[in-house]
Amino acid sequence: MCKKSRGENTRAVQLPDPPVPAQRPAGLPVYRTAGFVFADAAEHADLVHEGGGYLYGRVDNPTCDAFADAVAALEGVTVEGVRGQAFASGMAAISAVLLAFTRSGSHVVAPLALYGGAYELLVGLMSRFGVTADFVDFADLEQVRAVLRPSTRLVWAETLATPGMAVADLPGLASLAHGRGALLVVDSTAATPVLCRPLEYGADLVVHSATKYLGGHGDALGGVVAGRADLVAEVRGVRVATGAVLGPDEAFLLRRGLETLPLRVRRQCDTAAQFAAAMARHPAVRAVDYPGLPGHHGHTLARRLFDRGPEGTRFGALVTVTPHGGRVAGLALCDALRLAGTATSYGGTRTTVAHVGATALTGRDDVLLAGGGVDPGAVRFSIGLEDAEDLIRDAVEALDTLSADLRRPAAPGAAHEAVPG
Ligand SMILES: Cc1ncc(COP(=O)(O)O)c(C=O)c1O
Structure with a gap:
């Protein structure tokens, strides 16, 4: 069809592609797009089946990946191979970890003073799917040891827990969890990687409400999970399936927050x-x-x-x-x-x-x-x-x-x- 013969509306939406600069942008580009366009149908099919590129905004977005990678770098200073995944909120990140690593019959151990949202999720929602939880005083590792059982999949800790500002004995908890074949997951929202990097003390995954210090300006909700690549891949699978995806504008704000x-x-x-x-x-x-x-x-x-x-x-x-x-x-x-x-x-x-x-x-x-x-x-x-x-x-x-x-x-x-x- 002759270009000139196209109607006004067609011309309005079929705009020229934006330039792809050879130079790296100094600021982080915001990929405010729900999806991506492929070279041809075969590439689309390859991406659906093999992955390895950007397919759809609920699956991956470069701005969100940039934020998750930056958090992984901050948490994995001395630990090799740390990967990250970004989420719509801290609770979305927490939910994804619980859904990824528990099944009906699984057991979770968490502190009595656990963040209220996570407590409600475990007691009010996960229990409906046959996941049980014990809440004990983490200041006393014997209490943790006493409730561990063969079905314990996760020991859930908070590096620094409000309101009492309890500090978790991360090496002690890691050794207890690993001794029983469970994972140690640490919500490090209040500590941030500036104070403490739980992966260095044996935690398998670290979780943040990025809404708090990582973003740091109270203008964006977000969450993030960082840790070993195979575990983070499981968590990503839940994010893709449940759609708890971080928006690219929020990802931009959160990553900019990390710089300071x-x-x-x-x-x-x-x-x-x-x-x-x-x-x-x-x-x-x-x-x-x-x-x-x-x-x-x-x-x-x-x-x-x-x-x-x-x-x-x-x-x-x-x-x-x-x-x-x-x-x-x-x-x-x-x-x-x-x-x-x-x-x-x-x-x-x-x-x-x-x-x-x-x-x-x-x-x-x-x-x-x-x-x-x-x-x-x-x-x-x-x-x-x-x-x-x-x-x-x-x-x-x-x-x-x-x-x-x-x-x-x-x-x-x-x-x-x-x-x-
Ligand atoms: C320790 C902790 N973890 C998780 C969350 C949940 O984060 P969000 O509000 O981003 O879902 C909060 C929120 O207050 C929190 O304080």
Whole structure:
């Protein structure tokens, strides 16, 4: 057909192909496309059957792969052959790992203080498919050992678990899991590869909610799994089948976030350390949970497992502050802050808070609250990039405004004890 004889609409959609530059782009191109066009029908058929190229946006996308590869590189600094897969959210990544490695009759061991979304998934959904789970205190490896059984497929840990900021004994857990033929999967969202790389301690897979520190700006949801190529291929299979695919625009934002990850996280940790120390000195504060405080139950383990840079070990940027006065005081603290807004997520550039007890969702949370594992007044601070002095002044002023009857003088020299997490 003569080109000139084509109608206006045909010409409008049959646009010339964009140029493919010989030079590498300095920024990451966003492949905002649902699919790809093949040289001919034979190439299409080859890709469907053999793989090895880009077929369809739900299967693979170069921008998403660039993000997953970058996380794999950060997690696999000293471990060979680490691969990554990107997901629509942290929960999509967690679901894919559970679906990939459990069957009806499989058993999973996880911490009692497991992230609530993962807990709900295991108890509310996976149980419908015959997957059972035990939740125990990971601070005591004997409790983990006691519930392992031949059907245990996964030991699920969190490097640094909110709200108590428990630190997982990754080498101990890896040896227990592997001794029983199970995989150790570690959700390292709160630690990030800047503080700790679980694969170096024997974990088989590491999972992140990239929504938090990896992206780091609170503007994109995403998840990622990294680890051994054959395991990651299984997880990819679930992603393709379930369609829990990361969008290319989000992949761009998340990968750009990675470029400043070490700078952001180190500074946020340094501010958090100053903040935690200042909070522990305030008379209206009953407890501060922060592994950087020498009295915290995870301090020694964090010193052993977390990266020791020239300035020393860093302990994360989440600090749980519990004022005297329980739930009411916690709510009053959140509302009295001027810099930190109350928010669900964490890990962004702006400091946010969440009242742990008031946002408890699951029956398990009620058990933790009732059993003293979580104080009803606990407030989790996600320390951002503001100046430390401003954050401390804001929190001190907020604590000062709590009514006098909620305050009790600190015993002379008494360290503020961590709340068991
Ligand atoms: C430790 C941890 N893992 C996983 C998730 C789930 O991530 P997302 O919200 O990206 O699905 C969260 C979210 O808060 C989290 O804190």
